[in-house]
Amino acid sequence: MFEDRPDREEVVLVGRSNVGKSTIMRALTGHSKITTGRKPGVTRSPNHFDWVAEKFMFTDLPGFGFMSGVEKQRREQIKTDVVRYIEDNADDILAGVLVVDGKAAVDIIDRHSGPDEVPHDVELFEFLWDLDIPTIVAVNKMDKVDDRDDRLDALCDRLGLYPPWQQWRETIAPISAKRGDIGALDEALGATFTDQKRDDLLKFVS
Ligand SMILES: Nc1nc2c(ncn2[C@@H]2O[C@H](COP(=O)(O)OP(=O)(O)OP(=O)(O)O)[C@@H](O)[C@H]2O)c(=O)[nH]1
Numbered sequence: 001m002f003e004d005r006p007d008r009e010e011v012v013l014v015g016r017s018n019v020g021k022s023t024i025m026r027a028l029t030g031h032s033k034i035t036t037g038r039k040p041g042v043t044r045s046p047n048h049f050d051w052v053a054e055k056f057m058f059t060d061l062p063g064f065g066f067m068s069g070v071e072k073q074r075r076e077q078i079k080t081d082v083v084r085y086i087e088d089n090a091d092d093i094l095a096g097v098l099v100v101d102g103k104a105a106v107d108i109i110d111r112h113s114g115p116d117e118v119p120h121d122v123e124l125f126e127f128l129w130d131l132d133i134p135t136i137v138a139v140n141k142m143d144k145v146d147d148r149d150d151r152l153d154a155l156c157d158r159l160g161l162y163p164p165w166q167q168w169r170e171t172i173a174p175i176s177a178k179r180g181d182i183g184a185l186d187e188a189l190g191a192t193f194t195d196q197k198r199d200d201l202l203k204f205v206s
């Protein structure tokens with residue numbers, strides 16, 4: 001599933017199935033051929049979007065978590081593969097974008113929190129931090145959210161970031177990819193590139 005990776009620095013998009021990773025990828029790259037879909041589990045292998053003349057790419061990784069019609073074992077395998085991909089390529093990963101559904105994320109996290117269970121989103125967020133990969137949470141589908149500030153504060157709380165969310169603008173990026181509204185993500189990625197003295201990459205996020 002993960003062969004043929006171009007040898008380049010990259011920004012990876014990770015997250016549960018159906019949160020809008022491929023839609024964000026399309027908005028970031030302006031590339032209309034990226035496959036998106038209403039059905040979870042549309043992306044089955046990494047999509048690399050690279051530029052011929054540049055040593056840089058965006059990578060859209062397969063989603064995991066619930067997918068109708070996909071067996072649990074297969075879902076676990078996808079997650080294992082995604083985790084391994086990130087571990088193997090950590091040195092080349094300039095930023096990890098954890099994509100969540102702004103309307104559903106907090107409820108899903110709460111439903112899966114327990115003594116023996118860490119929710120996927122929380123686990124991934126901590127995993128990226130542990131690998132020292134600069135991490136941005138793209139809180140997508142904000143067009144469906146009415147109580148914006150409350151939702152974003154609750155999400156920060158679940159991720160171990162002290163509310164109010166406005167303190168975390170380099171980490172928390174509320175967007176609506178379907179509407180092409182990804183300004184907050186562009187800004188957060190730009191800040192990450194600048195922090196890493198990689199202003200040469202700012203052109204990819206503006
Ligand atoms: N309302 C709303 N829907 C969105 C937004 N972004 C994506 N969607 C919809 O969410 C669904 C899933 O989008 P994808 O981009 O295919 O999601 P994905 O995370 O790549 O899914 P997998 O490949 O299964 O992991 C599609 O029906 C999109 O149109 C958004 O900002 N707002």
Ligand SMILES: [Mg+2]
Binds near residue numbers: 023042
């Ligand atoms: Mg996809």
